[in-house]
Amino acid sequence: MTVTVAADERLIRIGEVARGAGVSVRAVRYYEQQGLLIAERSPSGQRLYRQDAIPLVRFFQQMFAAGLTSRRISELLPCWDSGHTDAEQRAMLRAERERLQSKIDDLQAALDHLDEVIAITDTHP
Amino acid sequence: MTVTVAADERLIRIGEVARGAGVSVRAVRYYEQQGLLIAERSPSGQRLYRQDAIPLVRFFQQMFAAGLTSRRISELLPCWDSGHTDAEQRAMLRAERERLQSKIDDLQAALDHLDEVIAITDTHP
DNA sequence: CTTGCCTCTGACGCCAGCGTCAGGTTTTAG
DNA sequence: CTAAAACCTGACGCTGGCGTCAGAGGCAAG
Numbered sequence: 001m002t003v004t005v006a007a008d009e010r011l012i013r014i015g016e017v018a019r020g021a022g023v024s025v026r027a028v029r030y031y032e033q034q035g036l037l038i039a040e041r042s043p044s045g046q047r048l049y050r051q052d053a054i055p056l057v058r059f060f061q062q063m064f065a066a067g068l069t070s071r072r073i074s075e076l077l078p079c080w081d082s083g084h085t086d087a088e089q090r091a092m093l094r095a096e097r098e099r100l101q102s103k104i105d106d107l108q109a110a111l112d113h114l115d116e117v118i119a120i121t122d123t124h125p
Numbered sequence: 126m127t128v129t130v131a132a133d134e135r136l137i138r139i140g141e142v143a144r145g146a147g148v149s150v151r152a153v154r155y156y157e158q159q160g161l162l163i164a165e166r167s168p169s170g171q172r173l174y175r176q177d178a179i180p181l182v183r184f185f186q187q188m189f190a191a192g193l194t195s196r197r198i199s200e201l202l203p204c205w206d207s208g209h210t211d212a213e214q215r216a217m218l219r220a221e222r223e224r225l226q227s228k229i230d231d232l233q234a235a236l237d238h239l240d241e242v243i244a245i246t247d248t249h250p
Numbered sequence: 251c252t253t254g255c256c257t258c259t260g261a262c263g264c265c266a267g268c269g270t271c272a273g274g275t276t277t278t279a280g
Numbered sequence: 281c282t283a284a285a286a287c288c289t290g291a292c293g294c295t296g297g298c299g300t301c302a303g304a305g306g307c308a309a310g
Binding site for chain 1: 265266267268269270275276277
């Protein structure tokens with residue numbers, strides 16, 4: 001008979017989350033305001049997070065870099081928060097995937113273009 | 126003895142540039158304001174462009190998508206306008222290339238992450 | 251001439267993701 | 281105990297690439 005050990009329940013405050021994820025404290029508060037990140041509160045009102053808030057914030061950054069808005073992200077959060085996803089959400093996921101893929105293609109084209117320019121200016125000073 | 130024929134000197138107006146490049150008229154005016162695009166003027170004050178303004182505007186769009194600001198682009202324009210480039214400009218070109226490359230890498234990582242999520246939500250409805 | 255489309259110059263608006271300042275409470279280190 | 285560091289809630293500011301409205305002039309066609 002084993003006891004259910006809640007795997008490290010130590011809660012951390014906002015500064016630690018921010019440093020851990022490499023963003024500002026202001027940014028973390030903003031994410032909460034946008035409904036991306038829910039925090040418990042200490043009796044005195046300070047935000048308390050679980051450690052997995054750090055990779056979550058990193059994930060947000062990744063999605064922002066991918067051009068998703070906080071609204072979009074919040075709409076898609078249930079997809080990995082809970083296990084259940086409806087057809088609409090999966091369609092949104094795929095749509096965002098397509099957008100991202102074509103964006104990468106565009107950037108690759110821009111990179112190629114830039115490389116051409118570099119090659120010319122190097123061999124042709 | 127041949128005569129130097131200025132290869133199709135027909136000038137076009139701003140609307141044609143905009144339609145040709147797939148941007149708004151307002152955008153083209155904005156590029157001029159930012160020093161990206163210089164236009165001649167008709168006696169009545171209308172902007173007149175050469176045809177190569179169209180691929181140029183497309184190029185701007187590509188660079189914007191790559192995250193370059195109009196200021197950066199204007200600083201780098203001499204690199205392919207004239208043939209001459211100094212060491213500083215080539216360094217800037219390379220720096221932007223690096224930024225762009227790492228940005229593409231980030232986006233690729235985001236795409237991979239998104240694909241994971243899609244795989245999970247598909248096999249695990 | 252006039253109709254209708256194109257162009258012009260300002261100048262304000264917008265959006266997203268924060269930065270930043272103000273003014274106050276809480277936690278921690280010595 | 282006290283000072284410093286960290287946290288809190290507003291609320292305004294900023295940036296960039298345009299959108300958009302206002303009011304006025306230019307230009308080919310019928």
